[in-house]
Amino acid sequence: MSRRTLLGAAAATAVSATVLPALGGPALANPPAPRFDQPLGNLTGAGTIRNLPDSFYDRPGLAGMPRIDYAALPVVNVRDHGAAGDGVTSDVAAFNRSLAALRAAGGGIMYLPSGRYLFPPPPLPGNDWWFQGDIRNIHFVGEGESSVLLFQRPVMRENGREAPPYPSGQGWQFQTAVNVSLRDLAIQWAPLNMLRHNATATALIVRTPQAVQILRVTVDHCQPGIILQNARDCWMVGNTLRNGGSDAYNYGGAANSVAAYNWAESIGDDGIANWHDSNRYPDSTVTSGVRFEHNTVINACYGRGMTLGGAGHTIAHNWIETTMGCAIFGDISTSANPATLIDARVEDNHLVRSALEMRPDNRALRPGGGFQGAVSFINKVDTLTITGNSIRGSQSNDITIGVQNWLPVTGRQITISDNELLAANGAGLRVSPGTVVDGLVVEDNRVLGNTGAAVSVAGTATGVTSAGNLVTRLPELDGGTVDGDLTGFRTTGLVGYRDPYADRRAEPSETAWAEPTERPLNGLRVANVRRFGARGDGRHDDTPAFRAALASLPASGGVIKVPAGRYRLVPDERHSAFRDTRIPHHFAIAERDNVHLVGVGEHSEIVLSSPDHQGVRIVGGTGCSVSRLRFTLPARPALRHNRALLELSGVKDGSVTDVRLRGASGANLLIDTCTGVLVRGVRTEDANLYGIDVGASRQVRVTGCTAVGNRDGGIHVSYVGTVFRDCQYVRVDGNTVDGVTEGAGILVASGTAVEVTGNTVRDTCQAGIYLYGRSPIFPTHSVAVTGNTVVRACTGALCVTPGAIAIHSVRHQAGTAEGFFTVAGNTVTDVPFSGVWVGGQSPIGRILSQINTLTVTGNTFTGVSGSPLLIYPDQRAQIVNLTTD
Structure with a gap:
């Protein structure tokens, strides 16, 4: 079919310009709102465990789920076997005794009353905080978020010298598990460490699970989360995971297993994954019958929303919001002889702001790189249906068959139907170069507001049929060929979607500092x-x-x-x-x-x-402000729930001044994807994450603020927002950080032209000022740390940073060094480790920083137990230009 025939046949009479009816997206069923920090009442007066209610099972997607009769099982209380549950005393021995008692009884329930059950680091060379080679007919039941398994990372042991190696960690690891469940309990690693490529801190890993159920488990920080490898007949239902360094839920190589009604938020890789290892399973039908339904994934800060592999895998009725890579990825392994993705369905999902790695301000994106679509497939595909989805605001194409410059698709029988493909920065459907598809159906889609064509063919598509598509731009050939009918498209002026973050996403990179200011209120109603x-x-x-x-x-x-x-x-x-x-x-x-x-x-x-709602939220708009107010959340949960008391999101030229905030379940003040914001005179106390969190924002000044007793940091700067983008021209000056219970004082995880100057930081668990690379995407590029006073940093019981001013795991493209850092004129006093540390090795990993230019001059060190400047030889080799006193 020639290009002239293709385009001429498709050019039907255009519909008059108007606005489409509201596009609501698929309906999503939600579980009942959980209770926090209070026992659920699972233990009866008779000493038995209540069953889950019928309402838990009677939801769409859970048909056929086996019901565990908890009420009929014997119960062993870990407290009766010596568990302290005080978060200080090791409870490992008590759990071993409890498990032995259950095994002697032939199985039953290990009951965890409210408490914090500590699992300290194992003796070297061990790396399992609690390991069981084989576990059967055992069920672990707690009282919700009040029953916490606490895994404590190793802490710094050496003073200014290279320490012995620290283990990566598996929290609970079961080699084999049959008829096992975890229900109504929480898992937490401490301290928080959001670096992607560092020491693992797995919440739960089961190597060969069969008939395992993970039910209503909350995970607050891990790396990765719940991993059921090679699962058979397993269920993960109703779980919540926040603040993971890598995958949240992983079913790699699973069969006949379900993940439903789970929540994953702020994670460093995939939300819910089913990676197919072609070397282990060359026949995809061995890993069949996996379903991901009614889940929510928000802020996959480095990876993808969901991945699918094997045969008969369905991803349906999910919400996936803000992903670095694609929202959904056909993850058949990239071995020399990959298996085939067979009979996969991607159906009725709502995908918002996907493929943000493709932004032009991402310095780490190689030319032609990235997943290049909200929904993306590679390698071999046999029968794929993508239907009923709403895909909005993709940074690249909506759907791509084959990834250009990486792996094309060889496939048959691919159907794209009844989808809303809206406002993508690319094509609705992209058939990539080298891809060959036999049997392509494109019917009844709405492809509106995209910058590219409704269908762009750069590969080969045969047996093509199309009908009923309503589009802004007609299909086009981009060096590819089409055999069949690609004429079923009508152009229209209908507007399908308005992205509330469109202005912020379209802004060019900043090139000079622009002082943000307050607007006068005179004359306003x-x-x-x-x-x-x-x-x-x-x-x-x-x-x-x-x-x-x-x-x-x-x-x-x-x-x-x-x-x-x-x-x-x-x-x-x-x-x-x-x-x-x-x-x-x-x-x-x-x-x-x-x-x-x-x-x-x-x-x-x-x-x-x-604690599960943002407080006051200002979204979009120009020139808004908040001033002279106090915000409080009276009952802060013990686990992080990631909600701010005050949020500015997508705002232009705003301000927050003379405001006091206390006790958020996440950050007290969140400046998210904004440009031109003044934060002045703010006092932030007792936040469950950061006192002030500046994410994906530009031209922001945080000045004259006070942060007291916040959990994970006083002031934090990163690329993570509703839209991931490079922070640019952020000035943090003249602030006081007084006490951080688990984290660092001022943290910078991304940014260009970031200044940290004239601040006073004291009494922090980790470094006083901490520059780190959360991931290689949107890397920390240029930061100046000047004229600050740091007193008693690195003094917490959970300290993992051996320097009052620390630069850690800052990376760009592999093998390159692009960052520019200045540490000058600072005063460091009373620190048990080094004054300035660049690395490198620590209890949370060994990834070296890749730096073009580092200048460390004119600093004053008093009462520093380690060396003033600590850079090991292997780290020095990764710094192109190093200047010191």
Whole structure:
């Protein structure tokens, strides 16, 4: 078929320009909201364990799930065998005794009452925190998030010298498991370490599981999470995992297994994976019948949302939001003789903001690299159906068959039907060079607002049929060939989707510092929340009054006035969602310009009621601000829930000034994918992650702020936001960080032209100032650390950083060194390790930093137990230009 015939036949009469009806995406069933930090009441007065309710099983996708009769099983309480559960005393021996008692009884339930059960590092050369070679007919049941398995990493042991090797870790490892379950308990590694390529810290790994169920387990930090390798007849249902350094849930080489209703958020690789090892299983039908359904993946910060392999694998009814690589990937291994992906279905999924690695500001992307699509396949494919999906805002193509410059597809019978493919920076469907497909069906899709063609053919497609497609741009040949009918396309002016982050995504890279400022409020209309029914008594739900006050302001903006009082905000399902995110909120100022939330000082307090909703969220818009207010979450959960008290997301020219925040389940203040934000005079206390988190933002100044007693850091800068992008021109100056319980003082995990200057940092568990590479994508490129005072850094019981100012695991493309770092004029006092450390080896890994230019000059060190500057020879070899005093 010639190019002229292809394009001429496709050019039907265009539909008049208008806007499509709202596109809601697939309906997703949600499990009931869990309770936090309180026992669930699983143990009855008779000493038995309650069964899971029928409502747990009676949900779509769980038909055929075996029901475990917990109530009929004998129970062994770990406390009765000496478990302390105090987070300080090792409980390994108590768990061994409990397990022995159950084995003697032929199986049953190991019950974990509320507590923190400590598993300390094993003696070298061991690397299993708790290992069982064979475990059968044992069920581990706790009381939800109040029953925590705590795995403690090794800590720094040596003072200024190269330490002995530290082990990578498997938390619980079972070599073989049959008829085993984990239910209603939590797993946590400490301290937090979000580096992707460093020492492992697996929550649970089972090498050959059969009939294993993982049910309602919460994982708060791991690397990776729950791994059921070569699983047979296994179920992972209703679990929650946050803050993982690599994969969240992994079913590599599984058969007849299901992952459903799981949540994965802020992870360093794949959300839910079924990698197929062709060397082990050359016949794909051996690994068949795997389903991923009704799951949620948010912020896959280095990898993919979900991967599929084998035969008869279905990925359906999932929500995948903000992924570095593709949202869904056909992961047949890249061995010399790969197996074939057989009869796969990708159906009724909602995929938002995928393939962000393809952004032009990603310095680590090689030319022609990346997965090149929201949904991507490689190698051999036999019968693939992609239907009913809503794919929105892909940074590259929506669907790509074969990855250009990597691995094409040889396939047959591929059907693309009934999908919404909206606002991609590329084609709706891309048939890549070298790909050969026999039997391609493209029917009833809406491909709207893409920058590329509805279908772009650079390979070979035969047996093509098409019909009923509504598109912005017609198909085109890009050096490829088509045999069949590719005429079933109508062009239209319909607008299918408006990306709320389109302006931030399209901004060019910044080239010079631009000082962010506050906007004057003179002359703006004022809406006092009291006049709209707010009581400010700390008990009444004042959220409707805040919404009414906002609605009363004109399109030109205005002030929402919050007088003295305690204003309780309660999430309402009708008003707590913003489009294309599964992260809900209490109150939002969404896509409004020049709106200002203003109090009278710390006596104007906003009291939040849910740790699983953002507090006040400002999304999009220009010139918005928050000032003279206090935000609190009275009951912070023990585990991180990653929700901020105050969030600015996608904002241009905003400010947060004279605000006090306390007790978030995540970061207290989140500046997310913004440009031009002033943060001044903010006091942040007792956050469960960072006091102030600046993610994927540019032209941001954090100045004159105070961070006290936050968990994982006072101030944090990274590429991670609603859109992943290079942080540029971020200035952190004149702040005070006073105490960090588990993390570092000021952390920089990404950025170009980042300045950390004139700050005072004291009493931190880890380094006072910590520059690190969370992943090689959007790497830490240029940072100046100047004129800071660091006192008593690296003094926590969980310290893993051997320097008050640390540069760790900063990497770019493999084999290159591009970063530019300056550490000058700082004062370091009373540190048990070195003054400045660049590495390198530590208890959390051995990855060396790759640096073009490092300057360490003019610093003053007093009471430093290690060397002023610690750089081991192997690390020095990775620094092209090193200047020291």
